[in-house]
Amino acid sequence: xxxxxxxxxxxxxxxxxxxxxxxxxxxxxxxxxxxxxxxxxxxxxxxxxxxxxxxxxxxxxxxxxxxxxxxxxxxxxxxxxxxxxxxxxxxxxxxxxxxxxxxxxxxxxxxxxxxxxxxxxxxxxxxxxxxxxxxxxxxxxxxxxxxxxxxxxxxxxxxxxxxxxxxxxxxxxxxxxxxxxxxxxxxxxxxxxxxxxxxxxxxxxxxxxxxxxxxxxxxxxxxxxxxxxxxxxxxxxxxxxxxxxxxxxxxxxxxxxxxxxxxxxxxxxxxxxxxxxxxxxxxxxxxxxxxxxxxxxxxxxxxxxxxxxx
Numbered sequence: 024x025x026x027x028x029x030x031x032x033x034x035x036x037x038x039x040x041x042x043x044x045x046x047x048x049x050x051x052x053x054x055x056x057x058x059x060x061x062x063x064x065x066x067x068x069x070x071x072x073x074x075x076x077x078x079x080x081x082x083x084x085x086x087x088x089x090x091x092x093x094x095x096x097x098x099x100x101x102x103x104x105x106x107x108x109x110x111x112x113x114x115x116x117x118x119x120x121x122x123x124x125x126x127x128x129x130x131x132x133x134x135x136x137x138x139x140x141x142x143x144x145x146x147x148x149x150x151x152x153x154x155x156x157x158x159x160x161x162x163x164x165x166x167x168x169x170x171x172x173x174x175x176x177x178x179x180x181x182x183x184x185x186x187x188x189x190x191x192x193x194x195x196x197x198x199x200x201x202x203x204x205x206x207x208x209x210x211x212x213x214x215x216x217x218x219x220x221x222x223x224x225x226x227x228x229x230x231x232x233x234x235x236x237x238x239x240x241x242x243x244x245x246x247x248x249x250x251x252x253x254x255x256x257x258x259x260x261x262x263x264x265x266x267x268x269x270x271x272x273x274x275x276x277x278x279x280x281x282x283x284x285x286x287x288x289x290x291x292x293x294x295x296x297x298x299x300x301x302x303x304x305x306x307x308x309x310x311x312x313x314x315x316x317x318x319x320x321x322x323x324x325x326x327x328x329x330x331x332x333x
Contacts (some may be wrong), residue, residue, distance in 0.1 A: 027313040028064035029200040029291050031299065032056055032077055034087040034307035035193040036243040036287040046320055049086065053309035054316055056080045060197070061311045070199040070207035070239075071109050071135075077197035078105065078128040078209045087307075088193025090126055091161045093213020095170040098220055101161055102144075103213050104227040107131040110206035110234035116140040117227035121147035125159040128211050131227075141227065161213070173217060194226055196241025198234070198291045206291060208232050208239035208255070215246060225249035229256040237293050238262035238271075244286025244303055252279055254288055268292040272326040276300040300326035 034053060060077040068076075082090025082105075093101045105127035106117030116134035120143055121127055130150055134140050142150055194212040210232035212224055225231030225246040232241050233255035240255040249255075254275060261271035268290060279286065279302050287301035289308050299308050299319050309318040319327070 025202045026200065026204040027295060028061065028073075028202055029295050029297055029310075029312060030057060030061050030064060030073065030077075031198050031289045031291060031297050031308060031310040032060070032081065033194070033196045033241065033243055033287070033289050033299075034081060034084075035195065036301060036303045036306045037193075049307055050309070050318055050320055052084055052086055053307065053318060056084075057309050057311050057316055060199070064199060064201055067202060069203070070201040070205045071107070073199040073201065074107065074197045074207040074209040075128055075132055077199070078107075078195060078211050079126050081195035081197070082126050082128060082211055085163045085165070087195050088213045088216075089195040089211040090213075092163050092166060093161050094166055094193065094216030095162075096214060096220060096222075097217050099170060100220075101166075101213060103127045103161070103211065104224050105131050105209070105211035106227040106232040107135060107209045108207060108229075108232055108234040108239070109135065110208070110236050110239050113235050114140070115229060115233070117232075118147040118150075119143035119223055119227045120221070121151065123148075123158045123160065124151050124156055125161070128209055129156070130154075131209070143223075170217070194231075194243035196232070196243060196289060198239040198241050198289055200239075200291050200293070200295060204293060206234050206236065206239040206293065208234040208241050210241045210243075225254075229253070231255055233259045235259055235263045238268060238290055240288055240290040242286060242288045243306065244301075245284070248279075248284040249286050252282070252284060252286075254279070254286065258288065258290060262292050268294075268296040268298050269326070269328040272298045272300045272328070276302060276326050296328050298326060298328045
């Protein structure tokens with residue numbers, strides 16, 4: 024019997040919607056992606072195919088910090104990371120700090136079937152060349168102006184002139200359940216912005232993106248906090264070990280509050296439950312539960328489960 028597909032996406036987390044163009048603009052962008060990707064699921068697309076397409080669409084939207092519109096690092100360069108996990112195969116793949124590609128998630132797709140599943144920097148660049156992907160500049164005028172403005176008073180700083188700014192929390196992510204009951208998760212980011220060269224985010228690690236045949240989770244927020252909690256893997260493993268998605272989210276975010284973490288997460292389990300959680304003020308998330316669309320843009324801190332039936 025066919026399963027009712029489920030879908031949840033996010034465009035990052037933080038404390039404000041101001042730099043995203045406001046609430047309605049963000050909602051419109053998220054719903055456009057939800058509509059396109061959910062239509063694919065209804066036509067029989069696999070969870071992995073839906074996740075990849077969702078990530079591509081979000082990477083292409085300059086409103087979000089992934090792909091086009093990624094933030095600049097301390098040296099003025101853009102380095103992006105992305106991960107994909109097939110829950111049925113329980114297979115993780117990703118790229119770390121790759122430059123001059125349009126959609127980092129595309130490299131993660133190729134690595135699903137490669138002998139080396141995660142490549143960084145020069146290795147990821149070499150893969151892009153082997154695939155003959157066209158060179159692409161993801162820089163936008165807004166991101167350049169942000170970098171220039173924040174550099175003005177920081178030329179005397181140590182640590183390669185890393186700017187002391189509020190930590191960046193921009194990421195995009197997609198989790199899907201398809202008609203066959205299979206799950207997948209994908210996450211992509213331009214990093215936190217102004218970071219030291221070589222810094223590795225959570226997005227291309229199981230801490231930020233993880234799935235089994237029981238649940239899938241994508242995270243956003245302060246990457247170091249997500250790594251310290253191993254958040255995505257923690258939630259998914261709790262579900263795989265028998266907890267409900269609701270309980271796994273609540274327990275994990277209670278622990279996060281106790282540790283004063285700053286992040287959010289989205290997830291779906293094999294029963295069709297859809298969840299989000301956050302310790303930050305805002306998580307830019309939207310979902311489709313098979314009947315209706317919804318979002319978390321005006322929600323309070325904490326966790327919520329939207330649906331629990333296939």
